[in-house]
Amino acid sequence: MTSHPQIPTPAHTQADSMLSRQFGRETVNYFSSSPLNRLSFLRGDHSFLSAAVRHPATRFVLLKDLAPLTKSPSELYYAHYNDIRKLVPETIYDKSEEDIIKEYDSRNTIPQLVFLGLDESRKQDGLAWKIYTGAPCFALDVTPKGSEEQQSNSKDVISALEAQGLSFLHARVVMTFSADEAAVYAQSRALVDWNNRNSFCGTCGHRTLSVNSGTKRACPPSDAARVAEGKPAERPACNTRTTLSNLSFPRTDPTIIVAVLSVDCKRILLGRSKRFPPNWYSTLAGFIEPAESVEDAVRREVWEEAGVTLSRVIIHSSQPWPYPANLMIGAIAQVSDPAHETINLSHDPELEDAKWFSIEEVEEALKVGTSALGDGPSAEYKEGGLRLPPPTAIANQLIQSAVSMDFLGDKTSKM
Numbered sequence: 443m444t445s446h447p448q449i450p451t452p453a454h455t456q457a458d459s460m461l462s463r464q465f466g467r468e469t470v471n472y473f474s475s476s477p478l479n480r481l482s483f484l485r486g487d488h489s490f491l492s493a494a495v496r497h498p499a500t501r502f503v504l505l506k507d508l509a510p511l512t513k514s515p516s517e518l519y520y521a522h523y524n525d526i527r528k529l530v531p532e533t534i535y536d537k538s539e540e541d542i543i544k545e546y547d548s549r550n551t552i553p554q555l556v557f558l559g560l561d562e563s564r565k566q567d568g569l570a571w572k573i574y575t576g577a578p579c580f581a582l583d584v585t586p587k588g589s590e591e592q593q594s595n596s597k598d599v600i601s602a603l604e605a606q607g608l609s610f611l612h613a614r615v616v617m618t619f620s621a622d623e624a625a626v627y628a629q630s631r632a633l634v635d636w637n638n639r640n641s642f643c644g645t646c647g648h649r650t651l652s653v654n655s656g657t658k659r660a661c662p663p664s665d666a667a668r669v670a671e672g673k674p675a676e677r678p679a680c681n682t683r684t685t686l687s688n689l690s691f692p693r694t695d696p697t698i699i700v701a702v703l704s705v706d707c708k709r710i711l712l713g714r715s716k717r718f719p720p721n722w723y724s725t726l727a728g729f730i731e732p733a734e735s736v737e738d739a740v741r742r743e744v745w746e747e748a749g750v751t752l753s754r755v756i757i758h759s760s761q762p763w764p765y766p767a768n769l770m771i772g773a774i775a776q777v778s779d780p781a782h783e784t785i786n787l788s789h790d791p792e793l794e795d796a797k798w799f800s801i802e803e804v805e806e807a808l809k810v811g812t813s814a815l816g817d818g819p820s821a822e823y824k825e826g827g828l829r830l831p832p833p834t835a836i837a838n839q840l841i842q843s844a845v846s847m848d849f850l851g852d853k854t855s856k857m
Contacts, residue, residue, distance in 0.1 A: 447472070447516070447617070447618060447619060447620050447621060447624065447834060448620060448621045449470065449471070449472060449621060449833055449834070449839075450470040450471070450472070450474060450475035450621040450622075450625070451470070451621075452470060452475045454468070455467055455468050455469075455470055466848050467848075468759070469758060469759035469772075469839050469843065470759070471759055471760065471761035471770075471772075471836045471839055472617065472621065472624055472761065472833075472834035472835070472836075473624050473625055473628040473761055473762045473763065473764065474625060474628075474760070474761060474762055475621070475625055476559070476622070476625035476626060476629060477561060477563065477622045477625065477626070478558055478559030478560060478561055478579055478625075478626060478629075479559050479560045479561075479562050479574070479576065480558070480559040481559055481560055481574060482657070484557075484571075484574075485557055485654045485655040485656075485657055486539060486653075486654050486655075488535040488536070488537070488538055488539065489535075490571055491535040491557060491655055492533075492534075492535040492536055493569060493571065494557065494569060494571075494578035494580075495523065495530065495532065495534060495535060495578075495580070496523070496532055497568075497569040497577075497578060498522075498523075498567075499564060499567045499568050499569060499577040499578070500522075500523060500569070500577065500578040500579070500580065501520035501521065501522070501561075501577060501578075501579050501580075502520065502521040502522070502523070502525070502526055502579075502580050502581070502582050503518060503520065503521075503558070503579065503580070503581045503582070503626060503627065503630045504519070504521050504525075504526070504581075504582050504584050504603070505581065505582070505583050505584065505585070505610075505630060505631065505634050506583075506584050506585050506600060506610045507585050507610075507612075508631055508634065508635055509610040509611055509612045509613075510610065510611055510616065510627050510630070510631070511584075511603060511608055511609070511610055511611075512608065512609060512610070512611045513608060515611055515618045516618045516619060516620070517619070517620075517623070518619060518623045518626070518627060519603075519608050520579075521582075521603070525599065525602070525603060526582055526584070526599055528595040528598055528599055529552070529553050529582065529584065529592070529595050529596060529599055530552070530553065530555060530582065531552075534552070534555065535655075539653050539654070542651070542653070543651060543653070543660055543662050543663075544662075544664070545666070546651055546662035546664065546665055546666065547665065547666035547667050548649045548665050548667045549589070549666075549667045549670075550589070551587075551588030551589045551592050552588070552592065553582055553583050553584060553585075553588070553592065553596065554582070554583040554634055554637045554638070554652060554656060555580055555581070555582050555583075555652075555655070555656060556580060556581040556582075556630065556633045556634060556637070556655060556656030556657065557578070557579075557580055557655035557656065557657075558579040558580060558581055558626060558629055558630060559578075559579055560574055560575075560576035560577065560578055560579070561576045561577040561578075561579055562574070562575065562576035563576070564576055564577040579626065581629070581630035581631075581633060581634055581656070583634045583637075583638070584596050584599055584600055586600075614765075615765060615814075615815075617814060617832070617834045617835075624834075627764075628762055628763075628764040629764075631764040631766075632692070632762070632764040632766065632767050633656055633657065633692060634656075635764070635766045635767065636692045636693060636766070636767060637652055637656060637659065639766070640659050640690050641659075643661040643680060643682055643690070644682075644690065645661070645680050645681050645682040646661065646677070646678060646680035646681075646682065648661060648665070648677055648678075648680070649665075650662075650690060653689070654689075657691075657692060658689045658690065658691055658692075659689065659690040660688070660689055660690075661677075661680050661682045661683055661688075661690075662677070663676060663677060663683055664676050664677060665677055692767070693767055694767050694768070694769050695729065695767055695768050695769070696729070696730040696736075696768070696769050696771055697727055697728060697729050697730060697763075697768050697769065697770055697771065698727060698728060698729075698730060698736060698739045698740045698743060698770075698771050698772075698773060699725050699726070699727035699770050699771070699772050699773070699836055699837060699840065700725055700726055700727070700740045700743070700744060700755070700772070700773040700774065700775050700840070701725050701758075701772075701773075701774050701775075701837075701840035701841050701843070701844040702725075702726065702744060702750065702752065702774075702775050702776070702777070703774065703775070703776040703777070703844055704776075704777055704783055704798060705776070705777050705778065705779065705780050705783065707776070707801075707847075708800060708801055709798040709799060709800055709801065710798070710799050710801065710804050710841065710844055710845070711726070711744070711748060711750060711785075711796065711797070711798055711799075712724060712725060712726075712796070712797060712799055712828075712830075712841075713725075713726050713747060713748060713793040713795065713796040713797075714793065714794050714795050714796075715792065715793060715794055716794045717815075718794075718815070719815065719829070720829075721811075721826065721827065721828060721829045722813075722815070722829040722830070723795075723797070723799070723828060723829070723830065724830065724831050724835075724837045725837040725840055725841065726743060726744050726747050726748060726793075726796075727743070727770070727837075728742075728743035728746070728747070730771070736755075736757060736771050736773065737755040737757075737773075740752065740755045740773050740775055741755065741775070744775070745789070746789050746790040746792075747787075747789070747790050747792055747793050747796065748785050748786070748787065748793065748796040749784065749785055749786025749787065749788070749789060750777060750782060750783060750784070750785060750786075750796075751777065751779075751782035752775045752776065752777060752782075753775075753776060753777060753778035753779075753782075754775065754776050754778070755773050755774075755775040756773060756774050756775070757771065757772070757773050758772045758773055758774050758839075758840055758843060759772045759836065759839065759840075760772060760836075761835075761836035770836050772836045772839065772840050773840075774840060774843060774844050783798065785797070785798070799828060801845055803827075803828050804828065804830070804841060804845055805845055806827065806828070807827060807828040807829060807830045808830060808838075808841065808842060808845070809822070810822040810823045810824075810827070811823050811827055811828055811829040811830055812829070812830050812831065812832045812833065812838060813829065813831075813832055814831075814832050814834075817832075
């Protein structure tokens with residue numbers, strides 16, 4: 443059984459404040475709390491981006507078919523510019539975004555490049571730009587695709603890197619990196635995946651162009667490739683280009699996930715799907731629907747999946763989940779009437795089973811029975827006992843908080 447990567451511990455979680463005394467310390471989940479300063483307001487500044495690409499301290503997170511390039515299953519490989527020179531020209535940001543859109547030619551393709559941010563812990567050898575100093579970090583999709591030249595260059599880059607003993611980590615869910623690297627990987631994967639899924643305009647169906655260093659996509663008004671086909675360079679009219687929302691932006695799908703307490707706070711409701719290993723249970727979860735509050739979504743999902751009616755819902759913490767682009771909004775909720783605790787799985791057949799587990803059972807499982815879906819529990823685990831998700835999953839953090847009641851904070855302290 444592999445050891446669990448550390449959970450993020452940013453400084454603000456230890457700071458004393460009125461709110462922390464009232465509501466408890468903030469829970470920070472795996473995939474969040476990136477060490478990078480995203481500097482989102484510089485994504486359209488091509489002079490900055492051009493300097494960033496060229497800087498010797500700059501690092502690149504490489505993805506092939508969304509699998510990250512790694513030194514080992516627990517360590518990302520950060521490429522240098524020389525590693526990917528054949529794919530990314532130094533001049534990539536030399537033209538303005540306006541000119542790139544104006545001169546758009548869909549026959550010319552380059553790999554998807556995304557500016558992730560600045561690692562300000564590396565000031566000594568970093569890029570100094572105005573009041574910001576650090577090592578720039580980009581994500582790059584090296585999947586062989588696009589023009590024949592691009593595909594050939596991608597294969598050459600991949601072969602050279604794999605010859606160094608590096609490999610792309612293919613897994614349904616990657617949760618083996620350190621907390622900092624997990625956050626960088628999550629941002630990389632989510633944005634590269636979004637760009638891949640939105641290469642065509644949702645309004646007119648024509649190809650889109652990545653802008654704002656990979657965080658927006660535009661539908662260019664013209665395409666030089668049309669001239670070669672004997673057509674006017676101007677594309678047909680498209681509403682995407684004529685309204686204030688003339689760009690496509692990355693999508694995040696909000697979902698709820700909840701640890702449910704019984705009336706007497708002595709039991710926790712957990713469920714399991716058919717794909718879970720034996721005795722492995724987790725908190726209930728589901729998508730938030732349009733025109734639905736987080737709290738209402740929690741109550742609806744728990745009733746639909748388990749037939750249990752909730753009263754009070756408290757939002758606890760959140761976790762970005764880059765598979766492909768979810769934001770898990772974690773909650774703790776309680777039933778107010780014993781009659782509402784009866785489990786009924788006949789509404790939505792999503793769950794194979796749902797049960798109320800005693801706090802004692804859950805506490806034991808937190809000690810010896812946690813694991814990722816594909817891993818086994820600890821050596822101390824007794825066969826037949828409850829198994830739970832690992833600490834890297836927000837489900838585990840919610841269960842821990844519900845068991846310890848630490849989400850209540852110190853109600854006796856003065857505000």
